[in-house]
Every structure is written in structure tokens, then in C-alpha cells.
Amino acid sequence: MSKIHILNGAQPYEFAPGKLNKTLAERAKATLEAQGHEVRLTTVAAGYDVQDEVEIHLGGCGPSAIPGKLDGCAVVLQEIHG
Template sequence: MSNILIINAHHYYSFSKGELNAALAARAVEVLESRGHATRLVVVDEPWDANEQVQNHLWADVILVQTPVNWMDVPWTFKKYMDDVYTAGMGGELCNGDGRSSKAPALGYGTGGSLHGKKYMLSLTFNAPKQAFNNPREYLFQGKSVDDLFFPLHMNFRFFAMEGMETFVCYDVMKNPTTESDLVRFVAHLEQNFEPCLT
């Protein structure tokens, strides 16, 4: 059995109520538990305790972040979650500082992570269409990929010595939603990345 922490990072707005992210998080619970994994679901918009969330990270073999993309980043409420939880875990639970020593302060930044052997997965919902990425002719992203855009979030997990899994993306969710096919693709993505647990 693997332990999977699923974080629904959506923040409620009247124009974005979070149904898709909630549906994806719920589908992840359903699919992963049907394959023999244990799950815990955290909803960032609901009350949470930083120390308890540190323990959730220690419990988990994989952290699945389910988040919308707000202004090219995660919602501010999830940034607050990261600031509070990850600061609470800097005493050795998630990392031992930044990995440097006073003897060589210019070397080894970011190598103090304590979560060796653990993995993470990003599952993102975008208003942007798929064609906006990996295309140097497109204005905004200038040929960059989704993972290029989310390099800072990848580095947050790398700071804890975690290994990334393949990112999942739902594109164009406001102007051209394809929710049913997105959910089908998501199930296939989970089944490809999480083997059934032997009983």
C-alpha cells in the first residue's frame, strides 16, 4: 500500500466555485483507493493545522496537488498553506534548513531535504488552451511548457528532496470546457502512474 496525500488547493470565487478541482480530487480518491492505496484529502479552503499537515507530509509516499492556475500561479490560499506548513517543517521533519554549512556557505543550497524517496504530482486546471504552450509563435508563454511555468513549485518540492511525477493538465476550462473527457484522461493518468497494490 502507498499513502497518497491529495491537496485540493482551489480557492472559492463567485465565478470559479471549484467544481472541477473538487471532482478531480474526488476522482483521485476513488481511483487510488480502488487500486489499494490509502488516501487523505485536504481542502485548503477549509480549516487546517500546520503541524498536522507536516505529519500528513511525513505519512505520505506521494503528494498530489490539485490546483487551479490563478494569474500564472497557485491560489494565494495555497501559498499561505505552503508558507505556514513548510516553515513548520523546517526543523528536520521536511528539511534540515537549506543544506548549507557555515564552512561552505556558497555550496549546497537546497540540499537539506528530509523527504528522500517520496514523490509529488501536480494536477492543474488552466483557462489557457493547450496550444498556448510549447509554441514559440504564441505571444504569452514564448514556447515555454506548463512545467516551465511551474518551475518554482517544482523547486519547492525538490527543496524537500522529493521526486516529481508527470504533470496532469486540464486546459481551457472556462471558455472551452471538456470536463468529461478531462476526467477520463485523469483516470488514465492515475492508472498509468499508480500501480495497483498487491494484497
Template sequence: MSNILVINGHQYYPFSEGKLNATLVDTAVTLLQNKGYKTHIVTMQENIDVEQQLALHQWADAIIFQSPINWMGVTWSFKKYMDEVYTAGMAGTLCQGDGRSASTPTEGYGSGGVLKGKKYMMSITLNAPKQAFNNTAEFFDGKSVDDLLFPMHMNFKFFNLTALPTFACFDVMKNEDIENDLALFTTHINKHF
């Protein structure tokens, strides 16, 4: 692994300027570059060139997706990015269609991905406290962070990417502990890269 694409999925709002997500991106890039990795950052504020983004996905050995979770999912700007870039990638850059064939139209769905050997890592920020997950008495009914991120994991699986463990910063608006989050993030990056 030598090339890392870092996608910052943050969408600016007056109450959420994106400082934490930007800090996590900068921390990851600094740590990775110090280890000899080549990195490229994409933000949702850029004018997205679809062909360039497809080339970056092919260039990357791993993709780090950094984003807040808004209303139980990714930001609308990253959803737009997926709709434009990932749909264009279905013509062979990211996958060969959905993996099915005319001779077996009901079998093999999701097996057309062409990015085998490449990895991805989800890193998210949430307003929800850590205790809200994996606890049947709390809001998420015992579900994990990765259960919440299931659609995103399936998107990356569709391209045949392999998951690295997810990282999450919890309770970032009401009970933040940024210093500890950054220390844990540094450990996470150093462990998996």
C-alpha cells in the same frame, strides 16, 4: 507507495466554485483507494494546523497537488499554506534549512530536503487553451505548462521530492471538455500510480 496526500488548492470565487478541482480530487481518491492506497485530502477551506500538515507530508509517499492556476500561479490560499506550513518545515520536518553550511555558504543551496524517495504530482486547471503553450506564436512564447509551474516544481524540489508528470485541464472556462479531461486524468492516475 501506499499513502497519498491530496491537496486541493482551489480558492472559491463566485465565478469559480471549484467543482472541477473537487471532481478531479474525488476521481483521484476513488481510483487510488480502489488500488489499495490510503489517502488524505486537505482543502484550503480548512483551518490549517501546521503540525498536522507537516505530519501528513511525512506520512505521504506521494503528494498530489490539485489547483487552478490564477494569474499565472497558485491561489493565494495555497500560497498562504506554503508560507505557514513549508516555512515551519524548514526546521527539519521537510528540510534541514536550505542545504548550505557555514563552511561553504555559497554552495549546496536547495540540497537540504529530507523527503527523498517521496514523489509529487501537479494537476492543474487553466483557462488558457492547450495551443497557447509550446508555441512561439502564442502568449506563452513557446513555454510549456511546466515552465509556468517552475516555482512550484522548485518548492517541491527544495524538499527533495521527485516529480511525476504534470496533468492539466485546458480552456476550462470558455471551451471546456470535462468528459474528455476526466478520461485523460483517469488514464494519467492509472499510469503513474
């Protein structure tokens, strides 16, 4: 199956803590994994390694680019404010 990278780009605020985004991203991940896909979820507000994310976005997901990371990634961008 394919390898999928979900980015939860929500930025939480006191009046909008990002619960909807978190729920949607987690549910998408669980659904896709149940279908046999390998899924990586990055939550921007929780922090991330910039170089890893750039390599994944550019398609350099192979073992030579980032050991232990996804190879041949499909990228799903999620940026729903809620």
C-alpha cells in the same frame, strides 16, 4: 500499497466556485482507493491543521509525529484553478 495525500488548493470565488477541483480531487481519491492505496484528501478552503500538514509534507507522517495520521506518505499536490 502506498499512502497518498491529495491537496485541493483551489480557492473558491463567486465566479469560480471550485467545482472542477473538487470533482477531480474526489475522483482521484476514489480511483486510488479502488487500487488499494490509502488516500488522505485535504481541501484548503475547508480549513486544515497547519502543523499536521507541515508534518505530512516533511515526511514526518509516522505515529510518533502525528498519532493516527498516515505513515510514509506520498504527496500529490493539486492546484488547478477552475
